[in-house]
Amino acid sequence: MNTVIVGAGLAGLAAAHELNKAREKFLLFEKTDSVGGKLKTIQKEINSQNYSLDLGFQVIPSAYPSLQEIISPDSFTKLNPCYFDSGAILLRDGKSYSIGDPFQDASSLFDTLWNTLLNPLLSLEDKIRTLILRQELGKYSLQDILGGKPWQEQSALAFLQERRFSDLFLNNFAKPFFGGVFGDNSLGIRASNFAFTLKAFSQGKVFIPAAGIQRLPELIAESLPKESIKLQTTATSIKAEENGKKLKVFLGSDKYVLVDAVILAVEPETLIEILGLTDLTETIKELIEDLRSENSFRVKYHNLYFTSSISLNIGKKIFLNCNPGALINNGVQISEIQKSRHNREEGQEHLISVTVLNSKVQSKNLPQTCIDELETLFPQAKGQIKFLESFEIKEKNSLFQQNSANYERIGKLREAIMAKLPPNVFLAGEFMSENCSQEMSIQSGLQAARKILGK
Numbered sequence: 001m002n003t004v005i006v007g008a009g010l011a012g013l014a015a016a017h018e019l020n021k022a023r024e025k026f027l028l029f030e031k032t033d034s035v036g037g038k039l040k041t042i043q044k045e046i047n048s049q050n051y052s053l054d055l056g057f058q059v060i061p062s063a064y065p066s067l068q069e070i071i072s073p074d075s076f077t078k079l080n081p082c083y084f085d086s087g088a089i090l091l092r093d094g095k096s097y098s099i100g101d102p103f104q105d106a107s108s109l110f111d112t113l114w115n116t117l118l119n120p121l122l123s124l125e126d127k128i129r130t131l132i133l134r135q136e137l138g139k140y141s142l143q144d145i146l147g148g149k150p151w152q153e154q155s156a157l158a159f160l161q162e163r164r165f166s167d168l169f170l171n172n173f174a175k176p177f178f179g180g181v182f183g184d185n186s187l188g189i190r191a192s193n194f195a196f197t198l199k200a201f202s203q204g205k206v207f208i209p210a211a212g213i214q215r216l217p218e219l220i221a222e223s224l225p226k227e228s229i230k231l232q233t234t235a236t237s238i239k240a241e242e243n244g245k246k247l248k249v250f251l252g253s254d255k256y257v258l259v260d261a262v263i264l265a266v267e268p269e270t271l272i273e274i275l276g277l278t279d280l281t282e283t284i285k286e287l288i289e290d291l292r293s294e295n296s297f298r299v300k301y302h303n304l305y306f307t308s309s310i311s312l313n314i315g316k317k318i319f320l321n322c323n324p325g326a327l328i329n330n331g332v333q334i335s336e337i338q339k340s341r342h343n344r345e346e347g348q349e350h351l352i353s354v355t356v357l358n359s360k361v362q363s364k365n366l367p368q369t370c371i372d373e374l375e376t377l378f379p380q381a382k383g384q385i386k387f388l389e390s391f392e393i394k395e396k397n398s399l400f401q402q403n404s405a406n407y408e409r410i411g412k413l414r415e416a417i418m419a420k421l422p423p424n425v426f427l428a429g430e431f432m433s434e435n436c437s438q439e440m441s442i443q444s445g446l447q448a449a450r451k452i453l454g455k
């Protein structure tokens, strides 16, 4: 079979990887000039120092099962993984509290037991409940949890409240921590997404490649035949030919390729355009309009970078800002983690990455407002923090602000599109799942390719 895959994000690359493994012919079309989609790193040189800046704070949990399917242990080292320390630094009222992760390492409980007694931000009962939850999650595999079992309909907040976690735990740990992961700090995400992430984070280690997050898709692409990847190639439409036995994939108005199957691994807006779905119901049209415009579907997500000549002294842990009404949700001294990349020598600047969710501050004022807040959180760095770069991550949109209202709407949209698919056209990408993650994108790509392979 000849296949065209549209979109070289993780989903499209995973599909290509699977077809390549089966020695099937394929072409992978990507409209931009690089592979990776939402996994994007840019290089910036300032005062003769090179920085690799990821567009959005994004980490890779080594326990992701599908990731392990496409990155062999040998290739894994080529990612040059830089690991985070588990746990977090909680910051509140001018004080800082380091917590370990009893999910990751039960012995850290004894470490943190003492800390907990001194830590007014978490209760001892929460620690014990965390251990009980660890046991509960231990009964299920990551796949079981992703499959929706056993907490399909519940929100993460309801799930934690049902297990009697205190408001201290919810406000000082769960909301800022999972807010940073899901772009939504209300814990409105599905309990199954929350449980999946919690388990994936604690089963393995969390890392970023030394060269930045985009190294992951680049490594997958390196295992594919070079000539099969066509960058700066935009698929515009598909037309069924020969009674649906063949498909024409158009690249603009008159150029096309004729193939047996197509995998579309693109955002829903693009899917609709490529498939020419004009006869959709009014409700679905409204949903699409919603997707296209700046409205409740959208997550406001900013990722800002700063340099500082003084270390924040948080090691390789993420910090969570637990102050009520705070602007910065979470952050990390990224140069401490990607040490080999940033190769900081004495006197060189530290690199800090912070995430801001749903900011009401005007974009132009955001950097200085963040500096003011960072200086309050880390008084030792006062006067030393300089703004480097700010990214407004619109693509976080595709995470559809993971709350229950949007799940239902997106589900309807997915069903409407699936019902109109021509034969031999398959869908992949985060849009196919309620869990928008690297894992689900890879899994959906593998599944689409396996359908073509008849597996």
Ligand SMILES: Cc1cc2nc3c(=O)[nH]c(=O)nc-3n(C[C@H](O)[C@H](O)[C@H](O)COP(=O)(O)OP(=O)(O)OC[C@H]3O[C@@H](n4cnc5c(N)ncnc54)[C@H](O)[C@@H]3O)c2cc1C
Binding pocket: 006, 007, 008, 009, 010, 011, 012, 029, 030, 031, 032, 035, 036, 037, 038, 039, 055, 056, 057, 058, 059, 060, 181, 233, 234, 235, 236, 265, 266, 267, 270, 301, 393, 395, 396, 397, 428, 429, 430, 431, 436, 437, 438, 439, 441
């Ligand atoms: C800020 C942020 C932080 C995140 N953090 C994490 C995290 O820590 N851990 C985690 O697991 N997940 C995280 N995610 C989610 C994860 O990154 C995404 O779910 C995943 O990368 C999506 O991959 P995809 O292949 O489905 O889609 P995409 O990455 O969107 O890929 C789609 C590709 O299709 C291309 N394309 C579009 N239209 C066309 C066309 N007409 N022709 C050709 N090509 C086309 C696009 O250019 C793009 O390259 C995060 C996402 C964001 C935005």
